[in-house]
Amino acid sequence: MCGLAGAARADDLSYFEKQIEPFTKKPEFVAPGPAFDAAECMKGKSIVSIPVSSANPFTANIEKAMQAAAKKVGFKFTTWENQGQSSQWVQGMNAAVNQKVDLIDLLAGTDPRVLVPQVQAAQAAKIPVIASHYNGVEQSAEVKKYADGDVPIDYAKAGALLADWAIVQTKGHMNALELIATGPLSTDSMMSGIDAELKHCSDCKTKVMNFAVPDWGTRITPAVQAALLADPTINYIIVIYDSMSQFVTPAVTITGSQDRVKVDAFNGTPFVLGLVQQGAVQMDIGENLDWIGHALIDSEMRRVCGLPLVSDPKIPFYIFTKDNAKDAGTPPQLSQGYGDAYVKGYADLWKLK
Amino acid sequence: MAQPASIEVPVKASGASRVFIKRAEQFGLIVVWLAMIAVFGYLQPATFLTWPNFSTIFGSQAVLVVVTLGLLIPLTANDFDLSIAFVMTLSSMTVAVLNVNYGIGIGWAIVAALALGLLVGLINGLLITVFRIHSLIVTLGTGTFLHGFTLWMSDSMTISGISSSLINAVIVDRLFGIPLEFYYAIGLAAIVWYLLDYTALGRRILFVGRGREVARLSGINTDRIRIACLVVSGLFGALAGVLYAGTQGAADPVSGTSYQLPAFAAAFLGSTSIVPGRFNPWGATVAVYFLVTGITGLVFLGFSSFIQEMFYGGALVVAVTLSQLVRGRQEQQF
Numbered sequence: 154m155c156g157l158a159g160a161a162r163a164d165d166l167s168y169f170e171k172q173i174e175p176f177t178k179k180p181e182f183v184a185p186g187p188a189f190d191a192a193e194c195m196k197g198k199s200i201v202s203i204p205v206s207s208a209n210p211f212t213a214n215i216e217k218a219m220q221a222a223a224k225k226v227g228f229k230f231t232t233w234e235n236q237g238q239s240s241q242w243v244q245g246m247n248a249a250v251n252q253k254v255d256l257i258d259l260l261a262g263t264d265p266r267v268l269v270p271q272v273q274a275a276q277a278a279k280i281p282v283i284a285s286h287y288n289g290v291e292q293s294a295e296v297k298k299y300a301d302g303d304v305p306i307d308y309a310k311a312g313a314l315l316a317d318w319a320i321v322q323t324k325g326h327m328n329a330l331e332l333i334a335t336g337p338l339s340t341d342s343m344m345s346g347i348d349a350e351l352k353h354c355s356d357c358k359t360k361v362m363n364f365a366v367p368d369w370g371t372r373i374t375p376a377v378q379a380a381l382l383a384d385p386t387i388n389y390i391i392v393i394y395d396s397m398s399q400f401v402t403p404a405v406t407i408t409g410s411q412d413r414v415k416v417d418a419f420n421g422t423p424f425v426l427g428l429v430q431q432g433a434v435q436m437d438i439g440e441n442l443d444w445i446g447h448a449l450i451d452s453e454m455r456r457v458c459g460l461p462l463v464s465d466p467k468i469p470f471y472i473f474t475k476d477n478a479k480d481a482g483t484p485p486q487l488s489q490g491y492g493d494a495y496v497k498g499y500a501d502l503w504k505l506k
Numbered sequence: 507m508a509q510p511a512s513i514e515v516p517v518k519a520s521g522a523s524r525v526f527i528k529r530a531e532q533f534g535l536i537v538v539w540l541a542m543i544a545v546f547g548y549l550q551p552a553t554f555l556t557w558p559n560f561s562t563i564f565g566s567q568a569v570l571v572v573v574t575l576g577l578l579i580p581l582t583a584n585d586f587d588l589s590i591a592f593v594m595t596l597s598s599m600t601v602a603v604l605n606v607n608y609g610i611g612i613g614w615a616i617v618a619a620l621a622l623g624l625l626v627g628l629i630n631g632l633l634i635t636v637f638r639i640h641s642l643i644v645t646l647g648t649g650t651f652l653h654g655f656t657l658w659m660s661d662s663m664t665i666s667g668i669s670s671s672l673i674n675a676v677i678v679d680r681l682f683g684i685p686l687e688f689y690y691a692i693g694l695a696a697i698v699w700y701l702l703d704y705t706a707l708g709r710r711i712l713f714v715g716r717g718r719e720v721a722r723l724s725g726i727n728t729d730r731i732r733i734a735c736l737v738v739s740g741l742f743g744a745l746a747g748v749l750y751a752g753t754q755g756a757a758d759p760v761s762g763t764s765y766q767l768p769a770f771a772a773a774f775l776g777s778t779s780i781v782p783g784r785f786n787p788w789g790a791t792v793a794v795y796f797l798v799t800g801i802t803g804l805v806f807l808g809f810s811s812f813i814q815e816m817f818y819g820g821a822l823v824v825a826v827t828l829s830q831l832v833r834g835r836q837e838q839q840f
Binding site: 209369372380385399402403406408422423424427 | 550553554556558559562563565566567570606607657661662663664665666667677678685753754755756758760761762763764765768798801802803805806810814815
């Protein structure tokens with residue numbers, strides 16, 4: 154993919170800097186919708202959430218945050234623990250329908266496309282099925298073919314920020330490897346965000362390398378090191394899921410490319426924030442998992458309570474660099490370093506006493 | 507599993523032809539490897555035929571070489587070790603947890619990881635020989651158990667921040683431009699080669715693998731040999747885990763398990779070369795570098811990753827098929 158003709162001059166970086174700037178400050182709480190009395194309208198209601206895998210710390214911690222938020226409001230929230238097998242998701246869907254819950258949440262990759270009969274059974278029982286933290290804001294229509302609704306994330310913006318940062322760091326002459334994993338909808342959304350930013354840079358291009366998740370451990374390092382040696386002008390590596398970066402940094406080291414090639418990534422996974430602290434990864438865009446948990450509960454309560462739905466749950470991104478990565482702790486911890494503006498924000502929004 | 511015996515090929519050919527066929531089989535993989543290097547070098551002379559490229563190829567596969575070496579010892583004794591990649595993952599996580607989370611010196615963390623590997627190998631060996639359970643079942647069970655254990659001990663998290671002294675000793679420090687881990691792997695291959703080819707124990711392992719009952723009736727303590735092989739396999743799995751932790755400077759509870767199938771592929775591909783019909787360390791080492799050279803060349807030519815997967819699987823099937831054709835299609839009983 155190459156930057157298109159008619160884009161801004163390579164040395165004019167102001168556009169990209171302007172995109173990045175808001176995300177370098179501690180996130181502020183933005184209410185996704187009007188305030189409502191959550192405790193009153195959620196009285197006697199229940200939600201079951203099926204995460205993509207309970208062995209995945211990302212989803213496991215969002216579940217904990219959702220559980221804690223539900224407890225604050227005072228309704229029943231149950232997590233269907235599983236090891237990522239679709240047969241376990243089916244079991245969870247069936248159990249939720251049998252228990253006549255008020256909403257089923259499919260969290261962060263539990264794929265409604267492989268649960269069609271179960272979703273239909275839930276719909277027949279008048280239980281809405283919501284795919285949360287699964288797709289980009291612009292992909293809602295696609296998800297709604299398979300589920301009743303979604304709680305999207307602005308993945309396209311995350312992808313755009315990765316490109317913006319790399320373009321600024323390479324002074325408008327970016328030749329980047331773009332490491333992706335096709336399958337999840339979020340990948341398409343992030344790639345579209347990257348492509349959109351390339352149109353603003355006349356001397357920027359990326360080479361896409363796709364790695365299936367089970368192959369990350371064995372394929373990323375040799376492929377990236379070969380790519381770095383094959384093209385000595387590569388000066389950046391964009392990693393759309395930051396857990397890939399542990400296999401990228403050895404390739405950079407083995408090829409002796411530390412000085413010419415930097416890495417940025419998305420997700421804010423604690424060990425990657427550790428790599429940011431060490432300088433092996435230059436930038437990581439993070440999401441506060443506790444904040445995500447509150448935002449998902451907020452959206453889903455609005456649906457259960459029959460309130461107007463929100464199209465964007467306003468989950469903020471925050472850019473970590475070597476300068477602020479220490480705020481995440483040593484060693485870095487989940488949900489640390491983002492500030493706590495959301496705690497009071499949601500308490501007020503839900504009119505909690 | 508009866509290993510493919512390296513007996514003379516029953517084909518109608520003259521003595522000179524037979525020698526040629528034997529040599530072609532013995533060095534076929536190396537010749538194809540060199541030919542592949544020549545083709546990629548011809549197509550990409552400025553980047554492929556460079557020392558940085560070859561030093562990178564050599565320096566990046568030590569983990570897979572060590573796992574493969576660990577596998578082929580029990581394979582020689584006719585036992586499968588399906589737990590080796592899980593031992594490797596547990597070992598790397600042990601190093602990370604002890605060193606990063608508990609602040610224990612890297613040397614002691616490595617010792618603990620290696621001890622765990624030995625222990626797992628001993629448990630595998632005892633379960634297989636005492637209870638007479640097939641190695642496939644036992645190691646599948648222990649491997650899965652270890653995977654759960656590793657997830658528990660790491661809280662399903664990746665842990666970074668492993669001591670730089672291990673990272674330096676594995677991929678940062680170099681000799682002739684190649685990271686030191688390459689030399690560790692080659693050193694271990696030499697040890698396994700010496701063990702299997704030049705010691706009485708090595709011949710006994712082979713004997714046990716070829717005919718366990720015959721070996722037992724000949725007075726060989728087959729159980730002890732099999733236990734020893736699985737203990738060594740556990741140790742090699744743990745050593746691979748230490749190298750894996752040093753390569754990444756981090757440990758995660760999942761990715762190491764993906765080494766299982768490539769290691770088996772390399773072991774079987776290696777058994778078609780150098781000492782055809784036998785699992786052998788130099789053949790396995792050549793197989794690993796043959797495969798990574800192919801993948802590197804394909805990346806240089808700009809092919810997508812699905813072509814690399816096809817090369818990986820296709821090379822294994824083609825090499826073993828050709829080997830079988832040359833050897834008169836003897837039945838392989840794994």
